Amino acid sequence: MSSDMRPVIGLEVHVQLTSLRTKLFCSCSADYRGAPPNTHVCPVCLGFPGALPVVNRKAVEHAIQVCLALNGTVAKRLRFDRKHYFYPDLPKNYQITQYLEPICSGGYVEIETSGGRTKKVRIRRINMEEDPGRIVYPGGSPLTSPYALVDYNRSGIALLEIVTEPDLESPEEAVEFLEKLRSILEHLGVCDCGLEGAMRVDANVSIAGGDRVEIKNIGGFHEVKRALAFEITRQRDILLKGGKVRRETRHWDPVRKVTLPARAKETEEDYRYMPDPNLSPVKIPTSLVERLRQSLPELPDARARRLAEQYGLRSDVAKVLVKRKVLADFFEDAAQLYKGDYRRMANYLVNDLLNWLKDEDLRGLYTKVKPEHLAKLMQLLDKGVISIRQAKEMAEHIAKEGKDPERLVQELGYTRITSREELEPIVEQVLEENKKAACDAKKNPKAINFLVGMVMRKTRGRADPSLARKLVEEKLATIQC
Ligand SMILES: [Zn+2]
Numbered sequence: 035m036s037s038d039m040r041p042v043i044g045l046e047v048h049v050q051l052t053s054l055r056t057k058l059f060c061s062c063s064a065d066y067r068g069a070p071p072n073t074h075v076c077p078v079c080l081g082f083p084g085a086l087p088v089v090n091r092k093a094v095e096h097a098i099q100v101c102l103a104l105n106g107t108v109a110k111r112l113r114f115d116r117k118h119y120f121y122p123d124l125p126k127n128y129q130i131t132q133y134l135e136p137i138c139s140g141g142y143v144e145i146e147t148s149g150g151r152t153k154k155v156r157i158r159r160i161n162m163e164e165d166p167g168r169i170v171y172p173g174g175s176p177l178t179s180p181y182a183l184v185d186y187n188r189s190g191i192a193l194l195e196i197v198t199e200p201d202l203e204s205p206e207e208a209v210e211f212l213e214k215l216r217s218i219l220e221h222l223g224v225c226d227c228g229l230e231g232a233m234r235v236d237a238n239v240s241i242a243g244g245d246r247v248e249i250k251n252i253g254g255f256h257e258v259k260r261a262l263a264f265e266i267t268r269q270r271d272i273l274l275k276g277g278k279v280r281r282e283t284r285h286w287d288p289v290r291k292v293t294l295p296a297r298a299k300e301t302e303e304d305y306r307y308m309p310d311p312n313l314s315p316v317k318i319p320t321s322l323v324e325r326l327r328q329s330l331p332e333l334p335d336a337r338a339r340r341l342a343e344q345y346g347l348r349s350d351v352a353k354v355l356v357k358r359k360v361l362a363d364f365f366e367d368a369a370q371l372y373k374g375d376y377r378r379m380a381n382y383l384v385n386d387l388l389n390w391l392k393d394e395d396l397r398g399l400y401t402k403v404k405p406e407h408l409a410k411l412m413q414l415l416d417k418g419v420i421s422i423r424q425a426k427e428m429a430e431h432i433a434k435e436g437k438d439p440e441r442l443v444q445e446l447g448y449t450r451i452t453s454r455e456e457l458e459p460i461v462e463q464v465l466e467e468n469k470k471a472a473c474d475a476k477k478n479p480k481a482i483n484f485l486v487g488m489v490m491r492k493t494r495g496r497a498d499p500s501l502a503r504k505l506v507e508e509k510l511a512t513i514q515c
Pocket of ligand 1: 057060074075076077078079080192338
């Protein structure tokens with residue numbers, strides 16, 4: 035592929051500040067998920083005439099923390115603008131957002147590219163804004179529904195709109211960026227980004243020679259990758275055929291796995307931005323910014339370095355652990371309860387348990403599987419009660435059912451046979467049943483492996499292999515051929 039066919043990708047990520055108890059401009063509860071429609075509403079978030087918004091102070095603090103964690107510059111003052119457009123989920127007919135003075139400018143997120151190189155993805159700006167309500171189609175989609183419903187519970191939820199420069203060059207890099215961003219937000223404690231709709235992505239894609247295409251509202255990182263891959267192929271095809279890529283907005287259809295043209299988008303001028311007269315600009319005190327800077331928690335990159343050093347982990351394993359805060363927390367909590375081979379524990383968590391936990395977005399961590407379980411399992415391995423293979427087989431039960439490893443060992447009949455008395459009769463039986471092989475083994479030591487294998491098979495892998503070998507050798511010495 036020639037270098038000028040390389041895609042240029044920029045992202046706009048909408049992040050709900052899910053840790054807030056109330057909405058951005060009113061005191062309605064922000065915990066709207068699962069609530070009956072239109073029960074978390076008031077005159078402010080329903081846009082009644084004369085209702086006055088009041089800024090949620092915590093939301094401003096969270097926005098500043100995100101800005102600092104992404105290496106950005108915090109604005110000198112807090113100012114909000116109105117962005118006008120008509121849509122049923124927006125009862126005021128304008129959205130309160132930031133246009134001329136975003137709370138944060140500049141900054142970057144460091145990601146690792148497929149070549150193992152680190153790369154800085156620049157952040158252009160971060161805006162604070164309110165989420166609109168939600169349109170619900172009873173038949174599943176506009177085409178299959180005779181009418182639409184509007185639920186304003188989400189209306190007014192605090193959002194950050196994080197806009198990158200077009201620094202990303204592949205769908206994989208875009209996902210790498212989103213994963214890193216999610217982990218930073220989780221470490222800051224401002225977003226439980228696994229919640230439905232808590233992190234929503236728009237992507238701009240272009241290829242040299244073509245115009246920029248915007249793909250709106252892609253849910254889930256996996257979908258982002260697919261949507262970008264589809265769009266890049268579509269644009270390349272047009273350019274290779276000598277056509278022209280038009281500037282447009284498209285939607286990602288996750289069912290048909292294609293991007294489709296959407297309504298012609300308003301231009302910036304159409305929005306008629308103007309300062310919100312109900313929210314006069316206020317100074318952001320330097321002392322507040324400094325206090326928040328001092329109180330920033332340990333962020334993913336620093337944590338990965340510390341985990342590698344403190345527990346002797348391989349750096350790639352440490353990086354996997356910090357991709358999700360809950361995973362790294364879980365590892366460290368288990369490490370408090372277990373002194374031993376941390377490397378083996380991290381590998382087991384990342385390779386075996388994670389395999390069974392990722393479908394439910396790690397919801398099983400702490401709720402089903404507890405740090406004690408992982409610690410106990412490692413102790414069972416250390417004591418030789420179970421083999422590595424058995425530990426791997428137990429992963430599904432521990433992850434999905436939250437079973438205590440000690441009980442599981444009993445239930446699965448995994449206890450290892452380490453006593454001479456128990457194993458001796460089994461070895462004798464094996465030699466009796468394999469007389470010819472036993473006589474061969476007396477002359478050819480290599481044939482002993484076969485007999486040990488038979489003992490392992492008879493005990494369904496429960497025999498301690500070194501004890502089995504020892505007993506086979508002993509018994510061979512006593513038999514006559
Ligand atoms: Zn309200």
